[in-house]
Amino acid sequence: MAIERFHIHVSDEILDDLTYRLHHTRWPDQIDNTGWERGTELSYLKSLISYWKEHYDWRAQETQLNRLSQFCCNIDGIDVHFVHERGKGPNPMPIILTHGWPDSYLRYQKIIPLLTDPASYGGNPEDSFDVIVPSLPGFGFSSRPKHAGVNSFRVSEMWAKLMTEELGYRKFAAAGGDIGSGVTRYLVANHPELLYGIHLTDIGIIRNLMASSDQAKLTEEELQYKKSASEWIAQEGGYMSVQSTKPQSLAYGLTDSPAGLAGWIVEKYRAWSDCNGNLQQKFNEDELITHIMLYWVTNTIGSSARMYYENSHSLPPLGYIDVPTGIALFPADILLPPKEWAVRNLNVIHWASLPRGGHFTAMEEPELLAQDICNFYRTFRVKMNH
Known part of the structure; x- marks a missing residue:
C-alpha cells in the first residue's frame, strides 16, 4: 500500500475492558521489609495502578x-507506523530514530521539536532535521510479524526501504539506542552509501568481548567491562533470558493483566534511568502509563518480547563499521562500552560523555541528546546534496 495518514483511535470496548481489569486486579503479597530488590515493589505498583484507574486520561493522551x-x-x-515531521530550517537533514524495549516511538517524542525546529529552542536553524520515527515491527501501532526471523537485521532492511523507496531520501542520518542501536548498526553496515553517519547512545551488550578467552589481549577497561557485564546479566538479565528463550509463555500473563504488564515494564524504567531509585525524578505517572498503554491497547507485549528471541537465534554477525560514528554516553546507562573496543569496531569520530541521564536518553535528557546529535551531524551538512 502507499503511505497513508495514521490517526490513533482506540475503541471504547478496549478501554472499558481495561477499566474492568484494573478494578479487578488480583495482587500478590510481598515479604516484609523488602523494597525493589526482588522486582517491582508492591506499594509502588498499587499506587501507580490507583492513579491509572482514578486519574489517567487516555483520550487526552491520544489527542496529544x-x-x-x-x-x-x-x-x-x-x-509500519511512523512519525514524519519536516524540519523548519533552510536545508533539513533527514534522520531516522529507532527505539528499543520496553519503550516505543514515544521515546523520541520530546526530542522531535528540538531537532525539527532548533531555532525555536535557541539553536541554529541550519541544524534542523526531517525526523522519521518508526515503531519497530510488533511494537505499538506497527503490525505484529506473522513469521519468524524479523530481527534487527531484517528491520534495518525495512528502514532502508522506508527512507529511500517510500520517502524518497537519497542519503540520510540514523540514530538509536537499545534495540535501535543494533538496527542502526545493521543499517549502516549493509547500506553504507545511504548514510552520512550514525549516532548511538549505546552499543548493546558486547557479547564477543564477554566471550573472549584471550585475557592478555584485553585492556584494563575491557576486562572490567567483562566482569561488570557478567554480574549485570546474572543480577538484572532475567527478563532478557526469558524473552530470548520462552517469550510465548511470558506473553499470556502480561497480555491478560494490565497490572502484570505495568510491573514488568516500570521496573526497567526505574533500574535503567538516572533516577536514583525514585521514578518521579525522571518520569511522571502519565508518561509511564502512556508507554504501558501503547503495549496494552495494541496487544504487542508478546510480539515485542519476541524480538529478543529473534535477535538471539537468527542475527548475522556484524563486521567493522566504516561509516563515521558518533557515540554519546549517559552516565547512568547500563554497561557503558569500553572506548578501545568501540574504536576497534566502529569508525568513531565523536565520543561524548554527557553529565547526566540513563538508558532512556531522549525521554530523560532530550536537550542534551538533541544538542549532541546536532553537534555530530554539523560536519556532514556541507556534503549534503542540495
Missing part, C-alpha cells in the same frame, strides 16, 4: 499524540 504527523505503509508484508 495525534498532533504528531503519523503515517503507515506496508514494507515486506508488515504495516
Whole structure:
C-alpha cells in the first residue's frame, strides 16, 4: 500500500475492558521489609495502578499524540507506523530514530521539536532535521510479524526501504539506542552509501568481548567491562533470558493483566534511568502509563518480547563499521562500552560523555541528546546534496 495518514483511535470496548481489569486486579503479597530488590515493589505498583484507574486520561493522551504527523505503509508484508515531521530550517537533514524495549516511538517524542525546529529552542536553524520515527515491527501501532526471523537485521532492511523507496531520501542520518542501536548498526553496515553517519547512545551488550578467552589481549577497561557485564546479566538479565528463550509463555500473563504488564515494564524504567531509585525524578505517572498503554491497547507485549528471541537465534554477525560514528554516553546507562573496543569496531569520530541521564536518553535528557546529535551531524551538512 502507499503511505497513508495514521490517526490513533482506540475503541471504547478496549478501554472499558481495561477499566474492568484494573478494578479487578488480583495482587500478590510481598515479604516484609523488602523494597525493589526482588522486582517491582508492591506499594509502588498499587499506587501507580490507583492513579491509572482514578486519574489517567487516555483520550487526552491520544489527542496529544495525534498532533504528531503519523503515517503507515506496508514494507515486506508488515504495516509500519511512523512519525514524519519536516524540519523548519533552510536545508533539513533527514534522520531516522529507532527505539528499543520496553519503550516505543514515544521515546523520541520530546526530542522531535528540538531537532525539527532548533531555532525555536535557541539553536541554529541550519541544524534542523526531517525526523522519521518508526515503531519497530510488533511494537505499538506497527503490525505484529506473522513469521519468524524479523530481527534487527531484517528491520534495518525495512528502514532502508522506508527512507529511500517510500520517502524518497537519497542519503540520510540514523540514530538509536537499545534495540535501535543494533538496527542502526545493521543499517549502516549493509547500506553504507545511504548514510552520512550514525549516532548511538549505546552499543548493546558486547557479547564477543564477554566471550573472549584471550585475557592478555584485553585492556584494563575491557576486562572490567567483562566482569561488570557478567554480574549485570546474572543480577538484572532475567527478563532478557526469558524473552530470548520462552517469550510465548511470558506473553499470556502480561497480555491478560494490565497490572502484570505495568510491573514488568516500570521496573526497567526505574533500574535503567538516572533516577536514583525514585521514578518521579525522571518520569511522571502519565508518561509511564502512556508507554504501558501503547503495549496494552495494541496487544504487542508478546510480539515485542519476541524480538529478543529473534535477535538471539537468527542475527548475522556484524563486521567493522566504516561509516563515521558518533557515540554519546549517559552516565547512568547500563554497561557503558569500553572506548578501545568501540574504536576497534566502529569508525568513531565523536565520543561524548554527557553529565547526566540513563538508558532512556531522549525521554530523560532530550536537550542534551538533541544538542549532541546536532553537534555530530554539523560536519556532514556541507556534503549534503542540495
